[in-house]
Amino acid sequence: MRISISVPGPGAASYLPIELVSKIGADKDEGAELRVEFSPGGGNSMTELLTNNTDFALVGLPSAMSARLKDPRVIALAAINDLPLYVLMVRQGLKGEVKSISDLKGKAIGLHSNSTSSKTTSQQVLELIFRRGGVPVGSYRTVTVGRRWGSESLMLQTGAVDALVADEPFATQMVEEKIAYQLLHLGDPETMRNYSGAGFLRGALIGRMDRLEIEQKKYETMVRIIKKTLLWMSLHSPEEILDKLEIYSPDKRKQLIELFKKYPRQYSSDGKFSSRQLRETEIFFIDSQVGNVSAKDFRIDSMIYDRWVGRKD
Amino acid sequence: LSIYENQSVLIQVKYRFFFSFLVFGFLATVLGFVFHQKINADALDFHRANASRHYVKVIADLERRWGRAAFNFKIRLESESFLSFSLKDRDKLQVYLTAQGGSTEFPSLRIDDLSGKTIFTYEYFADSLPKVFFLPDQDATWVFDSEKNKLFLVIRQLIWLGNINGYLLLFHPMDHALLSQISYPDTQLSLWWNDKPVASSEGEYGLSKAKLSLEGVKRDRSVFFVSWSGVESAKTPKILIDLTTRPPVDQHQLAIALTTILCLFLVSCWSILGNWGLNNIKRIQALERAQRNFETHNAVDEVVENELSIAHSYKNDEISSIVIGSQKLMNHIVRDSK
Numbered sequence: 001m002r003i004s005i006s007v008p009g010p011g012a013a014s015y016l017p018i019e020l021v022s023k024i025g026a027d028k029d030e031g032a033e034l035r036v037e038f039s040p041g042g043g044n045s046m047t048e049l050l051t052n053n054t055d056f057a058l059v060g061l062p063s064a065m066s067a068r069l070k071d072p073r074v075i076a077l078a079a080i081n082d083l084p085l086y087v088l089m090v091r092q093g094l095k096g097e098v099k100s101i102s103d104l105k106g107k108a109i110g111l112h113s114n115s116t117s118s119k120t121t122s123q124q125v126l127e128l129i130f131r132r133g134g135v136p137v138g139s140y141r142t143v144t145v146g147r148r149w150g151s152e153s154l155m156l157q158t159g160a161v162d163a164l165v166a167d168e169p170f171a172t173q174m175v176e177e178k179i180a181y182q183l184l185h186l187g188d189p190e191t192m193r194n195y196s197g198a199g200f201l202r203g204a205l206i207g208r209m210d211r212l213e214i215e216q217k218k219y220e221t222m223v224r225i226i227k228k229t230l231l232w233m234s235l236h237s238p239e240e241i242l243d244k245l246e247i248y249s250p251d252k253r254k255q256l257i258e259l260f261k262k263y264p265r266q267y268s269s270d271g272k273f274s275s276r277q278l279r280e281t282e283i284f285f286i287d288s289q290v291g292n293v294s295a296k297d298f299r300i301d302s303m304i305y306d307r308w309v310g311r312k313d
Numbered sequence: 314l315s316i317y318e319n320q321s322v323l324i325q326v327k328y329r330f331f332f333s334f335l336v337f338g339f340l341a342t343v344l345g346f347v348f349h350q351k352i353n354a355d356a357l358d359f360h361r362a363n364a365s366r367h368y369v370k371v372i373a374d375l376e377r378r379w380g381r382a383a384f385n386f387k388i389r390l391e392s393e394s395f396l397s398f399s400l401k402d403r404d405k406l407q408v409y410l411t412a413q414g415g416s417t418e419f420p421s422l423r424i425d426d427l428s429g430k431t432i433f434t435y436e437y438f439a440d441s442l443p444k445v446f447f448l449p450d451q452d453a454t455w456v457f458d459s460e461k462n463k464l465f466l467v468i469r470q471l472i473w474l475g476n477i478n479g480y481l482l483l484f485h486p487m488d489h490a491l492l493s494q495i496s497y498p499d500t501q502l503s504l505w506w507n508d509k510p511v512a513s514s515e516g517e518y519g520l521s522k523a524k525l526s527l528e529g530v531k532r533d534r535s536v537f538f539v540s541w542s543g544v545e546s547a548k549t550p551k552i553l554i555d556l557t558t559r560p561p562v563d564q565h566q567l568a569i570a571l572t573t574i575l576c577l578f579l580v581s582c583w584s585i586l587g588n589w590g591l592n593n594i595k596r597i598q599a600l601e602r603a604q605r606n607f608e609t610h611n612a613v614d615e616v617v618e619n620e621l622s623i624a625h626s627y628k629n630d631e632i633s634s635i636v637i638g639s640q641k642l643m644n645h646i647v648r649d650s651k
Contacts, residue, residue: 004517039438040414051490052516144414146437151411160408215518 001032005056006048008147009038012167014081023244026228040146041112042120060121061201062285067118068303073208075305078271081203085187087171089180090163091156101133110145110164122165124288169255197284223308227271234269271309349567353560368539382418383468410435419483464511489516499558505551526555599623
């Protein structure tokens, strides 16, 4: 059985479980072969799923919720990444000039989005923290940046963008290579307290209801593969995970090991949806969608398909 | 039917009715089946011709659109003046392409010098690009990435690199998404390259179905190929069109129609012929009983008169005339015998 999935990346820590699947043979164990297609952002991954290019997508749940507003086929099948480790990075050349979010008024901000019809999770995060920081949509210019180390770092280094929302471990690497500095880290406990819903479900396995009806076996197999991979990760050390991923660069290993140790609950261990986290995701989504009438009445439970992973409090 | 000719009229009539019904039923079924086949074949021909015309037009439209987009894209790149290919200019081009996002028709591109050496590559989807071979003066070709099972249309144009020409190679993926976008309801598409399906309007799931559809090409006229013929190339891909439109009349509907016709035939036969015929046969049978009674008792008694009255039934037809004649004859015989 051939299974395909679109994932933003490569290299984003949030989506490492998918890169690990074939390395530990979780797909082969289930009689499947997983093909991972990397895309420049969550919006692209959703497009790949909705236009039949892939069977599944792994994106932030808020991004899938945004797509679900327009397309009722979108469903979430498993929780993969529990912790949103988004970091607002400002290019090094602006150090001293930009000290708070309000200083970013009129600047060029990088987004992973490329569509007006739906918003990626990072765009929702950015709009929410900017609005709270007194910088409403329209008071800054947006530029598309790909979700890859090469494109994000290049856009900051050349001054094509002044700030962007980066994922780990790229954010740490940008600081180490003095490309950009951190203005706000969503993983910090204090930041999480200041932003309602900041503990939203970061990465979820997304599928389509119409496909599930005709390919139930494939969907069930994929969920089993994900559960097996998450369980394997929870039982192995960061070093063992990186060995399997064949990441041997000392700098990269150091960054990722520190990240795994700093945020031990980053990845789900069983794929189960947490009712509390779903509520928090709903709060975050509605809060980030100010002015979007259809988002107000949106209920997250309408798109959760937890038959194979189950729920927890 | 001649074997029943010595039976009673009632039995003969019953058998004749039964065989008439069988013959009618058989003819109606044969005719119904022939019409059913004809209607469905005509409808299929109509849909098939429509789909062929539609996809020939779609292919031409897509090629025109991609050709225009490729030309405009090249002009934009040249006008941005960052094609001298110093390190700084390459960064500028990379930034420019990144900021375009997925807005162009070509998510991947390559710039080669005239000797064919690659000097710049951009891949929106982090794909590695396959090698492409062009014939002299060829401006578009197909290339298949066997590792990823992906087919690309590659458009090549001369591009001004500041002080010398180079080649701009634009890659358009012929993927599931493209076929999903151009398919319409009740039509499934798959793209075939070297007798293998490489994309389907139904995604990965459609690839295995496409192989089954291919078996239907020879025996089923609802499955057929249209060649992607616009690009000048030794090999061209083909689109397999599988019409899944329901036939105007299916077998279930045909069975219902035939049953209804047979029931109507039965009801109309009974109400027009059956009831009338049965009453007249009863009159003939009453006449026969009157005659037998008369032969037995040699008298026109109450039983005979009653049977003759049933046979007459106060009607003015040939049977009544025979009844009146028979009664007169009986009375003569009785009188003569006295």
